[in-house]
Amino acid sequence: GAVVSQHPSRVICKSGTSVKIECRSLDFQATTMFWYRQFPKQSLMLMATSNEGSKATYEQGVEKDKFLINHASLTLSTLTVTSAHPEDSSFYICSAPLTGTNEKLFFGSGTQLSVL
Amino acid sequence: RKEVEQDPGPFNVPEGATVAFNCTYSNSASQSFFWYRQDCRKEPKLLMSVYSSGNEDGRFTAQLNRASQYISLLIRDSKLSDSATYLCVVNRDGAGTALIFGKGTTLSVSS
Numbered sequence: 001g002a003v004v005s006q007h008p009s010r011v012i013c014k015s016g017t018s019v020k021i022e023c024r025s026l027d028f029q030a031t032t033m034f035w036y037r038q039f040p041k042q043s044l045m046l047m048a049t050s051n052e053g054s055k056a057t058y059e060q061g062v063e064k065d066k067f068l069i070n071h072a073s074l075t076l077s078t079l080t081v082t083s084a085h086p087e088d089s090s091f092y093i094c095s096a097p098l099t100g101t102n103e104k105l106f107f108g109s110g111t112q113l114s115v116l
Numbered sequence: 117r118k119e120v121e122q123d124p125g126p127f128n129v130p131e132g133a134t135v136a137f138n139c140t141y142s143n144s145a146s147q148s149f150f151w152y153r154q155d156c157r158k159e160p161k162l163l164m165s166v167y168s169s170g171n172e173d174g175r176f177t178a179q180l181n182r183a184s185q186y187i188s189l190l191i192r193d194s195k196l197s198d199s200a201t202y203l204c205v206v207n208r209d210g211a212g213t214a215l216i217f218g219k220g221t222t223l224s225v226s227s
Contacts, residue, residue, distance in 0.1 A: 034214050043203065043219040044160065093159055095215070105215060107159040 003027060004096050006108025013084055014116055021079045021111045023094035029074035030096035035067075038091040050077040084115040117142050122204050125221035133194045137221050139187040139204030149180055151189045152203040154220065160203055163189075194225045 003026040011019050023033055031052045036044040048069050049057045056069035068080040077096075081088055093110040122139045129135050141149075149166040164171065166178040166187055177190040187204055204218035 036217075044217040046214050046216060049214055091157065105162070107161075110157070110159050112157065 004030075004094065004106040004108045006094050006111060008111055009109060010112045010114075012114045012116065015085055016083055019081045019084055019113060021081075021092055021094075021113075023077045023079070023096070023108050025075045025096050025106070028096075028098060030077070031074060033071060033077040033094055033096045035069065035077075035079050036093045036095065038093065044093065047079075052077075081113065084113070086115045089113055089115045119143060119208075119216045120204055120206055120218035122218040123221045124219075126224060127221065128224045128226065129194055131194055131196060131225055131227055133225070134190065134192045135194060135223060136191075137189045137202055137204070137223075139189075139218055141185050141187070141204075141206045141216075143206070143208065144182075144185060145209040146206040147209065148207040148215075149187055150205040150215070151176075151178060151187075152205050152217070154201045154203055160205075160217070163202070191223075194223075196225050196227060199223055199225045 005024045005026055007022055013019055033050040035047045037047050038044045046059050047062045050069045050071040052071045052074050058064045066082055068082060071077040091110050091112050094108040095105050097105045120141050123137055127135050151163040152160040153163045154160040164173050164176055164178055166180045168180050170179045175192045179188045191198060201220040201222045203220045205215050208214050208216055
């Protein structure tokens with residue numbers, strides 16, 4: 001079945017550094033990818049919708065200059081957390097639907113970010 | 117009002133019990149409905165889609181009431197392996213749009 005590969009799975013970084021998270025669709029083309037964030041004991045919160053070849057659509061309250069999203073190809077979307085702070089420590093997870101459907105939504109395995 | 121709201125939980129039940137989870141959603145334009153299961157610090161996994169006519173998959177039964185914007189999940193004969201967080205999920209509107217997750221309800225099944 002379709003697979004979404006996300007890495008790294010875990011990142012520990014110093015405050016002020018930038019962290020890039022990659023999400024790849026391995027055997028299908030994903031024109032759209034969704035980025036979520038999950039704090040402990042909270043739900044997955046949609047951060048942004050990444051669209052291949054165009055600007056991402058951010059949810060209300062998500063800073064687009066802090067969370068840079070690039071979807072340069074049909075199989076790769078990246079999320080860069082710029083100038084990370086401890087409050088950015090969270091579980092970040094991407095997902096990609098088969099085009100035109102929500103019936104098949106594939107998730108990456110997630111990235112646990114810890115900012116010291 | 118939150119887009120998707122669920123029972124707060126947690127639910128602690130013995131093996132063999134029947135447990136029901138409820139969920140409401142706010143966007144009447146939502147077209148697709150799901151229950152996902154998430155184990156600690158793992159990606160969520162699709163448990164089942166929810167259809168208007170109601171549907172069953174083994175010990176799991178899902179119901180949808182579009183008029184009330186209400187979704188339910190019934191688990192019969194609970195197993196230890198059912199212990200997880202159950203997420204009520206709806207899409208924002210049409211096909212291909214983002215999935216919106218409820219906060220989740222934690223189920224703990226004990227022997």
